[in-house]
Amino acid sequence: MFFMGAAGLAGELTMETMNRSRAATLTAPGKIELRDVPIPVPGPHELLVRVRFAGICGTDLALVDGGYETDLPLVIGHEFCGRVVAAGEAVTGDFSDAFVTAEINVTCLSRKVVDPCRMCLSSMSAHCQYRSVIGIRERDGAFADHLVVPAANVHRLPKELSPKAGVLVEPLAAAIRTFEVTPLSPGDHVVVLGAGRLGLLVAKAARSHGAHVIAVSGSPEKRELALRFGVASVVEAGPTAREQVLALTDGIGANVVVECSGAPDGLATAVTLVRPRGVIAEKSTAGRPTRKFDPTIVVVNELTIQGSRCGPFAKAIERLKSGLVPVDDYVSGVFPLSEIEAALEAARGGIKILIEAGPD
Ligand SMILES: [Zn+2]
Ligand SMILES: [Zn+2]
Structure with a gap:
């Protein structure tokens, strides 16, 4: 189902009405193409998200360089925030117009399989035996106008949080995780x-x-x-x-x-x-x-x-809400999606670069 109200002003020619999307696709190490693709279609338990901002981290650079091996082609990018614009038919709950981010591990629990693997049953779904990872492994990511995510992975972002802060939920959760295991x-x-x-x-x-x-x-x-x-x-x-x-x-x-x-x-x-x-x-x-x-x-x-890696999103959202991270000091630059290569180059200095897909 499409949430038409969220797709844009009436009569405006939006990406949704054109059914096209741009996706920064890694086709070989060192080779990234901004492709014009059909808007992805959410499966029964999934949501379609229109990306607002996405963040570049070291994993993205390692994927681009080929040091972090994965199956290609792949749309990379796993830190993001955006607006839910459509939902699969089995999604329960009202996501219309929700501004969200999502956990990146796609697991038995995300897929709502009837017979979850042993890791998922042992509350270790981050190590699911059948795991794919948004923007990293077997699952297209967020350096795009749109991406599809499991509804079970989604976290709503409170209104007090700026969209730029919303991008930082995933990396801050990973930082918090360090001291859960140590x-x-x-x-x-x-x-x-x-x-x-x-x-x-x-x-x-x-x-x-x-x-x-x-x-x-x-x-x-x-x-x-x-x-x-x-x-x-x-x-x-x-x-x-x-x-x-x-x-x-x-x-x-x-x-x-x-x-x-x-x-x-x-x-x-x-x-x-x-x-x-x-x-x-x-x-x-x-x-x-x-x-x-x-x-x-x-x-x-x-x-x-x-x-250690992926951490608790809810805690990260709370910490960001309380102003833990001075977002404007932390984010060093924002590039449009059309300048993905320049954005990746800028991120090589170890600073935080965001990619802006489109206006909200
Ligand atoms: Zn990352
Ligand atoms: Zn599993």
């Missing part, structure tokens, strides 16, 4: 390696647990931004980083080091900054193998290496 105590020292788009959100999430956050970055601009994001200290990446972190942590290193840089030597650096029995939290999906990393130190210092 719990913090107030006063813990947390080193965030890489103070870019991911590191800044992780720093915010760590701060809300009462941690002392130390941001490590090679970029003076990012160190400056990290201070504005409320970190306790900043340290220049490089040969003196260890000495500086030790000086800030009573000579023993951080309780937790969160690797957000995606640099090939990120893990090798992290083990030099964490204390014995500490945790290295891996967050980056840069699609590059690590280098110069000797696991001996993991044994000697009894370290834990813990990965």
Whole structure:
């Protein structure tokens, strides 16, 4: 069913009435085409969303570069917000005119299968055995005018939240997830390696647990931004980083080091900054193998290496509503969908770039 009221003003020639959409399609590593395609049709349990903004993250760049392997062609983009414009016939609940974002894992629960897999039954649907992932794996994403999402994955965005903040729900949820799997105590020292788009959100999430956050970055601009994001200290990446972190942590290193840089030597650096029995939290999906990393130190210092990804959307929405992230400081640029390649290039600096599909 189409919600005609949401499709645009009466008589206006909208994308919906033309039945056409643009979709930034990755056809081969390094090759992205803005294709003119039919508007996708939602399945029985799905919604059609007209994209307002989409965000670029490191995973998108890794997909474009081919480091993060997936089946192509694929419309990439998994952080987004937009207006629901149509619903499949089995969707229950009123989504007409809803402004939404959506969780990215498409699972047995999303598909409402009668016989869910063991991971879905064990409340671990993020690891569903039959998982596809919006904009990442076997499921087209949000660098487009429209995308189709399972209704079960959708979260309404409250009116108090700006559309730009709405795009940040997915990455902030992933940042919050870090400390669900690696719990913090107030006063813990947390080193965030890489103070870019991911590191800044992780720093915010760590701060809300009462941690002392130390941001490590090679970029003076990012160190400056990290201070504005409320970190306790900043340290220049490089040969003196260890000495500086030790000086800030009573000579023993951080309780937790969160690797957000995606640099090939990120893990090798992290083990030099964490204390014995500490945790290295891996967050980056840069699609590059690590280098110069000797696991001996993991044994000697009894370290834990813990990965984490998708997190709680409802919590992220609440945190954004309370103004946790200064959105205008965080978002460095907005590009129209027609300039997708320039947008991806700009995002390579590790800053937050949004793609604007169309007006709401
Ligand atoms: Zn992402
Ligand atoms: Zn499943």
